Amino acid sequence: MIAQVLKPALPWPLRLGGLKPIVSTGSRLTTLYAIGAAGSRSPDLIVGKALGLLAVGLYSRAASLADQFRMLIAGAIGSVFYPAFARIRDRGEPLGPAYLRVCSGYSAVVWPGMAGLALAAEPVVRLLYGEAWIGVAPLLAMIALSEILLVSLPLHTDLPILTGKLNQLIRVNLLDTILAVTVLIAGSRWGVEGAAASRLVYALGWLLLYARFLHRLIQFDLRALMGIYMKSALATLAALVPLAMTYAFLVPPSQITFIPLAFASGAGVALWLIALVGLKHPALDDLLGMAAHLPVIGRFRPIAKFAR
16 A cells, blocks of 8 residues: 555556466465475374374474474575575576585584484483473484484475476375375374374385485486485484493483583584594585684684695
8 A cells, every 4th residue: 555655556457467377376386385284284183183182292392392403403594595596597507416415415414413302302301391391302302313304305395396397296295295194193093102203204205205206306316315315324423422422331311411411412513523524525615614704713714624
């Protein structure tokens, strides 16, 4: 209304030219997001119906904590990839090499973060929520591990939309949602632990489903991707060593306090960085490039060049 007052542009006579592609794309995107919402919102309903209020409270707390942790690690960077890939497409260049670079960054950073959250689930839940919520810990561990698989193929909806494969994406997403709901219903037969374990089964099915779809769409080098995954897995194991050793020789997870947990986590980060350098991980250049822009770390650019 303010815009019409400032610069009148009465909608008359009505012109419908160009309306068809807008309605077509908009309706299909609405369908896609509705299917995705059904898959993401149904767990609370299914677990609540099958197992009751206490179970859905524990499951929801575990799922939300894992999701918040994942967003804390990598949530801010996802928004820049769509326009970056759009420029690559507009230049006529292949999307595969750039996609491998994104997979490298996600697996190098998110995998150790989620694996660390799974290993530290019990002390994290105790520190954040108290002893009354300790039942969240085993659920959090399983859901955090499932997130490792679910971030292995980033941009699984953005790139099909970018390349004009929206109809195919809707079909794949519908299969994805059916798989998620079916596996969760089946897992809930074994209680809330079964519901959380079903996320691992679903994540594996999701990975197989979208791996074939995205590989056919983008034509990335599958052997190169497997090499990236191997290096990320080794770096992830290195990051877990200090906390695992702390559990084994110093204090069990049921008794560990914040300070030893923080020290073990810090040591895990140090070993993770050493592993990235030793393995010559493809994400190392990007990580060092980002770190070089920080005020303190930027002073150590010679060390960064040596690591490269």
